[in-house]
Amino acid sequence: MTTFPGVDFLELDSELSDEEKLVRRTARQFVDENVIPIIEKHNREATFPIELVPQMAELGFFGANLSGYGCAAMSNVAYGLVMQELERGDSGLRSFVSVQSALVMYPIHAYGSDAQKEKWLPRLQSGKAIGCFGLTEPQFGSNPGGMLSRAVRRGDRYVLNGEKMWITNGSIADLAVIWAKTEDGAVRGFLVERGTPGFSAKDVHGKWSLRASVTSGLTLIDCEIPAVNLLPGATGLEAPLSCLTQARYGIGWGVLGAAMACYHTALDYAKTRKQFGNRPIASHQLVQQKLVWMVTELSKAQLLALHCGRLKDKGRVDFAQISMLKMNNVWMALETARRRHSRRQRHRGRLLHHAPHEQSRIGLHVRGHARHPRADHRRTHHRHPRIRVVPTKKKKTARFSRRKSQAVSKFDILPSRGGRASSSPARVPNGRRDRSP
Ligand SMILES: Cc1cc2nc3c(=O)[nH]c(=O)nc-3n(C[C@H](O)[C@H](O)[C@H](O)COP(=O)(O)OP(=O)(O)OC[C@H]3O[C@@H](n4cnc5c(N)ncnc54)[C@H](O)[C@@H]3O)c2cc1C
Numbered sequence: 225m226t227t228f229p230g231v232d233f234l235e236l237d238s239e240l241s242d243e244e245k246l247v248r249r250t251a252r253q254f255v256d257e258n259v260i261p262i263i264e265k266h267n268r269e270a271t272f273p274i275e276l277v278p279q280m281a282e283l284g285f286f287g288a289n290l291s292g293y294g295c296a297a298m299s300n301v302a303y304g305l306v307m308q309e310l311e312r313g314d315s316g317l318r319s320f321v322s323v324q325s326a327l328v329m330y331p332i333h334a335y336g337s338d339a340q341k342e343k344w345l346p347r348l349q350s351g352k353a354i355g356c357f358g359l360t361e362p363q364f365g366s367n368p369g370g371m372l373s374r375a376v377r378r379g380d381r382y383v384l385n386g387e388k389m390w391i392t393n394g395s396i397a398d399l400a401v402i403w404a405k406t407e408d409g410a411v412r413g414f415l416v417e418r419g420t421p422g423f424s425a426k427d428v429h430g431k432w433s434l435r436a437s438v439t440s441g442l443t444l445i446d447c448e449i450p451a452v453n454l455l456p457g458a459t460g461l462e463a464p465l466s467c468l469t470q471a472r473y474g475i476g477w478g479v480l481g482a483a484m485a486c487y488h489t490a491l492d493y494a495k496t497r498k499q500f501g502n503r504p505i506a507s508h509q510l511v512q513q514k515l516v517w518m519v520t521e522l523s524k525a526q527l528l529a530l531h532c533g534r535l536k537d538k539g540r541v542d543f544a545q546i547s548m549l550k551m552n553n554v555w556m557a558l559e560t561a562r563r564r565h566s567r568r569q570r571h572r573g574r575l576l577h578h579a580p581h582e583q584s585r586i587g588l589h590v591r592g593h594a595r596h597p598r599a600d601h602r603r604t605h606h607r608h609p610r611i612r613v614v615p616t617k618k619k620k621t622a623r624f625s626r627r628k629s630q631a632v633s634k635f636d637i638l639p640s641r642g643g644r645a646s647s648s649p650a651r652v653p654n655g656r657r658d659r660s661p
Pocket of ligand 1: 359363365366389
């Protein structure tokens with residue numbers, strides 16, 4: 225088993241403490257040995273590798289940057305490095321750890337009562353309990369303040385009604401952190417245990433991204449929970465938004481790993497694949513340009529993540545800075561995957577073992593995921609249009625026929641429909657046939 229060497233063009237390792245490097249090495253080894261060999265199967269079959277949960281718990285990945293209750297109290301940079309390595313293996317795995325840590329353990333840690341912390345945090349940290357976070361609803365995603373879920377107090381109980389959608393870990397969770405509005409219109413957080421009457425989960429099937437991750441819809445119909453399950457410190461929309469800030473921080477780091485895997489795969493391939501004069505395609509400048517773009521943007525994204533991590537460790541990071549981190553780094557990783565993924569490679573199935581999901585696993589970080597399943601496919605074709613050559617109608621004359629061999633200027637050059645190969649290869653001005661795939 226070869227260990228992933230990482231990508232460190234700017235020697236940023238010199239900025240990491242020994243402890244942070246040790247954490248990264250541990251997570252990297254875990255991914256190389258336990259995730260890479262099995263993840264393609266899970267991706268294809270759309271299953272989550274739940275068998276990895278106890279090991280990840282043992283390694284301290286859950287709630288890693290929290291303190292107390294068995295948590296590892298790592299620095300935020302170390303936590304980010306764990307996210308990076310996990311997402312190098314698969315986005316679904318990173319997503320699982322993000323939800324467990326940032327969206328379930330964090331709100332209990334930050335807003336829960338002592339009894340709630342003592343009951344749940346050790347179980348969640350040790351992987352004995354799995355959590356989910358229910359904020360998004362079918363009608364309200366980007367605008368969670370419009371949520372329709374309601375919680376009504378009845379004596380020593382709350383009665384919850386509502387629907388949640390796109391909930392990671394929903395059907396496998398022992399505990400759901402549900403956000404609902406109380407009678408005064410305030411958004412409050414509630415702990416709903418698996419098996420509570422009126423609470424059910426149903427999985428979303430047919431995703432094209434984050435396939436090795438469980439995504440569910442939750443239904444709450446007259447679901448009664450003890451009033452003590454209210455998170456006492458969470459008294460408005462700021463509470464769930466603060467959880468999203470924690471999760472976004474992890475995503476900002478995680479996508480570095482996805483981009484590293486893409487860059488590394490592309491570089492390896494370009495060094496071994498030979499074309500034009502039996503030279504590795506890495507020796508051609510158009511390929512080099514892509515690789516240089518990747519490593520440049522990746523290095524800038526690493527700097528951004530490291531800086532935000534250090535600010536977070538000092539307690540000085542602002543949610544807007546974390547949004548910038550996530551926005552930039554997700555864009556970088558998505559573009560890296562697109563530049564890496566040429567059609568020739570895809571059609572020939574020549575990419576290395578974990579290639580098929582590298583691209584898909586990044587896609588869903590771009591919110592507004594309700595895209596047509598073939599949207600990326602179409603966009604790729606749009607960005608790399610095949611050239612087809614059609615004669616301009618008016619000029620299709622005897623004179624045109626006589627001179628057509630030299631008359632490139634009399635042709636309209638258009639992207640071909642749907643990116644399909646035109647029936648004859650395009651003619652280019654120097655008379656060579658375009659042999660692009
Ligand atoms: C795999 C997966 C896992 C998820 N896990 C969870 C989870 O565990 N818990 C949870 O609560 N949620 C989860 N979500 C939900 C996710 O957070 C929402 O998808 C997200 O909030 C966007 O909401 P929406 O899908 O309803 O998009 P919409 O709100 O319908 O937005 C659609 C598009 O419109 C754009 N848009 C919306 N409003 C504006 C505006 N004002 N200005 C400009 N553009 C706008 C958006 O950017 C987007 O491109 C998950 C989603 C996915 C895909």
